[in-house]
Amino acid sequence: MARDYVSYAEGLNTKKSWSLYERASKVMPGGASSHGQCYPVFDPYPLTFEKGRGSHIWDADGNEYIDFILSMGPCILGHCHPTLMKAAADQLKKGTAFAVLNENEVKLAELVCKIVPNAEMVRFSNSGAEATMSAIRFARAYTGKTKIIKFEGAYHGAYDQVMVGFGGVQPVGPAMARVNTPVSWGVPEEVLSTVIQLPWNDLSVVEKTLKRRSHEIAAIITEPVLMNIGTVLPEEGYLNGLQELCHKYDVVFILDEVISGFRLALGGAQEYFNLRPDLATYAKALGAGFPISAITGKREIMENVVPGKMMHSGTYNANPLVVTAALASLTELSRNNGAIYKHLNKIGTMLMEGLQDAVDETKTKGMVQGIGSGGCQLYFTDRKKISNYKDFFSTDSTKYMKFHKQLLKRGVYFHPQQYEHLFVCTAHTEKDVDTAVSSAREVLKQLA
Ligand SMILES: Cc1ncc(COP(=O)(O)O)c(C=O)c1O
Known part of the structure; x- marks a missing residue:
């Protein structure tokens, strides 16, 4: 059913995004290829992006934003990093799919085994x-x-x-007696019964479960x-505790x-928290x-x-295009002993601290949690800390959506949903963060 145009965020011209969504809705359920990319995640319709360079992206109507979503995390080197683009373009000329072992796949496997602590x-x-799943x-x-x-x-x-x-x-009832609910139509009862869901950051409930x-x-x-x-964030010792419990109970x-x-x-995280999981x-960020x-x-x-034992297969697995891109990405990230992480850490910490200052100065009911290069999130809540899913229910997602829209009008792209996460990339500059923080301060004042 055709609807009249409404701006995504009042005052912003998003006509082309709107008209593409109208067309998409006629031929694609929900007008998108992923639930995370359609209404009501984006309300009243998703924005359509056309171009990205470094830390900036442009929507279909030509509006420019500083991007703190980075395609939900992957673009750690920013958009169109020249080394990555050149490596991919060179490979494009040679072919993109042969469905057998290729040389860059071997090089990538060797590099991953060198970098990742548990990767034998x-x-x-x-x-x-x-x-x-595998x-x-x-x-x-x-x-x-x-x-x-x-x-x-x-x-x-x-x-x-x-x-x-x-x-x-919202999880209800004692941790050990909660009833599993399917997230989608079509998930068989039998499958639900194979999952034991527990609250995070509570080792005792994991140990009690494993004992029984x-x-x-x-x-x-x-x-x-x-x-x-x-x-x-994990409580001190939580992840190591989980690892030990797994060893103790043969899990x-x-x-x-x-x-x-x-x-x-x-x-x-294996390096960051000194962990050696059995599988990871x-x-x-790999690609x-x-x-x-x-x-x-x-x-x-x-x-x-291997064949006859554990199955793992896929036509496009390790195709030459993606392994070449991943090889270029890991080579870039490894340069100078990972010096790039100093920059990521600095930018991530600046963003986290800047947003927390903005929350404090505007006396907003909220707080920011984050982890250096891992990024952060601002929560609208009275709580001082979010430690698990139950705590997360104290947060105000309607306010976050308003926050996101007002930031868009100032050229800053945060995700519309508070359950998502703010990412940083190597292309972000201190100026990008200053702009984001001063825009956030203005918006928080307005929302107060
Ligand atoms: C922690 C985690 N695991 C797995 C996935 C699934 O990844 P994909 O969307 O590439 O299937 C996601 C996606 O966001 C994720 O955040």
């Missing part, structure tokens, strides 16, 4: 979801057990086995920092580094904007990923 072996695929299968095959523990508020991709209880539903049920639990899967409900420890990998540090998964993911792990598990 690695397999590549295309998306974060494929990587976590890691869960490997854990099940290795242990001969079926169930997995996942944490409330964590996201590991859009497939049945993990689409449980993360869909705007470790005989049926194949794996614990966790993000090292929950970055799909803003930025929720595979899967660290989902799809966001944190090659971002918190060159060696990701990577995607976003820096190209679709590639990886599963790394201990040889004892990974050497079983």
Whole structure:
């Protein structure tokens, strides 16, 4: 049904975004190719972006923004990084898909095994979801057990086995007795029953569960920092505690580094928090904007990923285009012993501290949580700290949407949803952050 044009954010010309969405809605359910890219995530319709350079992006109507979303994390080198573009362009001339081993794939595997602490072996695929899905299968095959523990508020991709209880539903009841809810129509009951959901940042509840049920639990899967409900940091010793419990109860420890990998540090959260998970998964910053993911792990598990044992397959897995891009991205990130991370850390910390100052100066009910190069999030809440999914329910998402729209009008792109996360890239400058912070201050004053 045709609707009249309304600006995405009053005063901003977004006519072309609107008309593309009208057309898209006629031929694509929800007018998009991913739930994260359609209404009501973006209200009343998604913006359409046309071009990116460095830390800036332009929408279809020609409005320019400083980008703190970076395609939901991947573009750690900013948009159109020249080294990455040249490597990809050179490969384009040679071919993009042969579906067999290629030289850059071998070089990339060697580099990943050098950089990632637990990587005795690695397999590549295309998306974060494929990587976590395969890691869960490997854990099940290795242990001969079926169930997995996942944490409330964590996201590991859009497939049945993990689409449980993360869909705007507040966890109720005691942690050990919560009922799993499907996030989508079509998730079989049988699959729901393979997932044990626990609150994050509480080791005692994990230990109690393992004591009773470790005989049926194949794996614990966790993000090292929950970055799909803003930025929720682990309590001191929590991640190491999880790792120890996994060893004690013969459960595979899967660290989902799809966001944190090659971002918190060159060696990701494993390096940052000194962890050695049995398996780990990577995607976003690995390809820096190209679709590639990886599963790394201990040889004892990974050497079983061969025909007749653990299945892992895909036509586009490690195609020459994406491995060439990932090789260029990791080479760039590794330059001068990872000096780039100093800049990322500085920019990320400036953004976090600047936003917190803006919150304090305007006496806004809110606070900012973050982790250097990992980025941050501003929460509208009375709480002093968000430690888990339940805490996250105290936050005001309607206010965040208003905040996002007012920032857009000032040329600053934050995501419309508070459960997302603010990312920084190597192309961000101090000036970019100053602009974002002073714009945030103005908007917070207005919203007060
Ligand atoms: C921690 C984490 N794991 C897995 C995924 C799934 O990755 P993809 O969207 O590439 O399938 C995401 C996506 O945002 C994620 O944040």
